[in-house]
Amino acid sequence: MVSNVVSNRELFDxxxxxxxxxxxxxxxxxxHVETFKLRHDCTNYDQLWKSPAVTQLPGLEQDRTVAVIKYVCTSRVLQRRSTLLRSKITEIEDSYEQLEAERSNFEKIIRRFQQVLFGKVKEAETLQAKIRTLTTENEALKVEAETSKAYTELLEKFETLQKAFEKESKRRKELGKKNQSLGGRVAHTRRFRKERDEARAILLEQKEQIAQLTQLNRTLETQNREMREQLSQLQPQQSLT
Known part of the structure; x- marks a missing residue:
């Protein structure tokens, strides 16, 4: 079949x-992939130019055929590579567009989450403020309750004291009545106590006077004894003179 090929166009086709x-x-x-590597590793180039249909051709015809085989293998593998790479680019672009769409959706979701989260944060802050307010109000109510309790206790104390005062007043009135009925007896008792106290005072004064006289007597006895001793010492001296 190859031997029947005449023109370059027919040979090429x-x-x-x-x-x-x-x-x-x-x-x-x-x-990047080297062209010769694509030709040898990705096509049947070596099989074609080594085939008997080529190796049996005469010198120049064989060289022309090998050149055509090299060209068609190279051009076709490069075209194939271009097609595959463009297809890959299309896939990447489609994936990129899909990723962009997903990213846009994610951003929308994130914004919604942020809005919800911000709303939750504001809600939490509001609740915390309410809690602080309620805590303060509760403390104020406790203070008011303690004040009310203290006031109630004060009133109860006043009432107790009032009852005690009334009881004491009643007792004193009754005692006054008894004193009026026993006026003479009380006067006699007071007079007796006065006389008793006066007698005790006189007795105490007499005891003090007796003590003073006793002390004075002791002093005089001591002085008298000393004078006698001096006198006894003077008598021998007079006899010697």
Whole structure:
């Protein structure tokens, strides 16, 4: 079949249809891949130019055929790579758009959560303020209750004292009546107590006078004894003179 090919166009079309791809992963690799590596590792280039249909051709015809095979394998694998990469780009763009849409949705959700959270924070602050107010009011009520209790206790104390005062007043009135009926007896008792106290005072004064006289007597006795001793000492001296 190859020997019947005459024009370059026919030769090109024939070998173009014979190209087969392999190792699609390497063809679609996102990084840089050398062209010769794509040609050798991703097409059947080596099988084609080494086939008997090519190696049996005469020198120049074989060189022309190998050049065509090299070109069609290279161009087709590069086209395939371009198609796969563009498809990958489209997928990435679609994924990006999807991610952008999801991000937008997430941002909306986050904003709603923030609004809800902010509302909850404000609600919590309001509740805390109410709690502080209620606590203060409760303390004020406690103070008022304690004040009321103290006032009640004061009234009860006043009432108790009033009853005691009335009882004491009643007792004194009754005692006054008894004193009026026993006026003479009380006067006699007072007079007796007065006379008794006066007698005690006189007796005490006499005791003090007796004590003073006793002390004076002791002093005089001491002086008298001393004078006698002096006199007894003077008598021997007079006899010597």
């Amino acid at each position: 024939y070998w173009y249809s014979q190209v087969r791809f392999k190792n699609e992963t390497l063809i679609a690799a996102p990084g």
